[in-house]
Amino acid sequence: MLAELGSQYGRMALSGQALVTANLNLLNQLRQLTRQLQDIDQIAYEQSREATLKAYASATRDLNTFTGISLVAVLIFIVLLVIYVRRAGWAERRIRVENSRAVRLAGQKSEILAIMSHEIRNKLMAINGAVFTMKKTTLSAQQEQKLGAITLASGLVLETINNVLDASKLEQGYAQTRQSGPFKPEEAIAESIEAMRFMAENKNLQLKLLWNGHSDTIVEGDSFRLKQVLLNLLSNAIKYTDQGSVSVTAELVGAGLGHRLNVTVSDTGSGIPANRQAQLFTPYYQAGGQKPGTGLGLYLCRELIQGQGGEISLKSEVDEGTVISFWIPYKRPENLPVMH
Known part of the structure; x- marks a missing residue:
């Protein structure tokens, strides 16, 4: 048993030595594996570091490029802005010069129109006075015809002057020429019709007034402009009517704090084609070129009526x-009581 035990002990010693040898081999292999892992990690670190450095270099390069482009764009914008500011300043100075010139020309135009109207009106008054004096004398039929032609021509010239002056005043604004005050609309309309009756009688036309409402009603407004509108409308109606009549229908409606005057001027004249009616209220336009005039009458009527807060419309058919x-x-x- 001791011999067998010694033999087994010897085998165990050999096994221990083999185990120690195996452990040493295992430690060597672990050291080698650890060394390989360290090498792999070092290589991966170096590769990652290179990639990061390349990405950083690329981003830095792109940023520098963008910054350079931005700086160039800002410099170009500043240069263009300076040029634009200088050109805008130059244009503003030119506008101020032209505006001052336009103001001076407008003042000169108004002054020239005032002087011309004064001079021409004086001459027309002299002509009308001479014609009036001659009409009191005995005249032949031919002389009366000549005087009628002179009267008509002077009336047309006076109408032209008044229309041009009124158009010039309207360019400066209606408020500057407005004359407000109490008046009776029926009286203002009747006076306008009587002022144009001689013109209608010369063409053997009937001139009629139909007033609906109270004749004594007083309103606050611009009676002069109302008469001016009616004179222009009646003048056109008589001018383009060769036979028949010209009628004025007026009505004052409303009560309390305000009134509304509705007026209609109708004639039996030649009428106006539909394709020309849209331009009738524009300046210097004449639907019937065969009649003398300035083409400002209806334009002035529209401006004067709209300047008072009203409206004007037209309906017409040929013949x-x-x-x-x-x-x-x-x-x-x-100062007047409220009417009910």
Whole structure:
């Protein structure tokens, strides 16, 4: 048993030595594996570091390029801005010079128109006075015809002057020429019709007025402009009517603090084609070029009526006459009681 035990002990010693040898081999292999892992990690680190450095270099390069482009763009913008500011300043100075020139020219135009109107009106007054004096004498039929032609021509010239001056005043604004005050609309319309009656009688036309409402009603407004509108409308109606009549229908409606004057001027004249009606209220336009005039009458009527807060419209058919309607609002005078 001791011999067998010694033999087994010897075998165990050999096994221990083999185990120690195996452990040493295992440690050597672990050292080698650890060394390989360190080498692999070092290589990966170096590769990652190179990639990071390349990405950083690329980003830096792109940023520098973008910054350079931005700086160039800013410099170009500053240069263009300076050029634009200088050109804008130059243009502003030119505008101020031209505006001052336009103001001076407008003042000169108004002054010239005033001087011309004064001089021409004086000459027309002299002509009308001479014609009036001659009409009191005994005249032949031919002389009366000549005087009629002179009267007509002087009336047309005076109408032209008045229209041109009124158009010039309207360019400066209606408010500067407005004359407000209490008046009776029926009286203002009747006076306008009587002022144009001689013109209608010379053409053997009937001139009629139909007033609906109270004749004594007083309103607050611009009676002069109302008469001016009616004179222009009646002048056109009589001018383009060779036979028949010219009628004025007027009505004052409303109560309390305000009134509305509705007026219609109708004639039995030649009428106006539909394709020309849209341009009738534009300056210097004449639907019938065979009649003398400035083409400012209806334009002035529209401006004067709209300047008072009203509206004007026209209906016409060829060979059936023309109907022009307008309305103007008026206030009730403060010192008068409210009508019910």
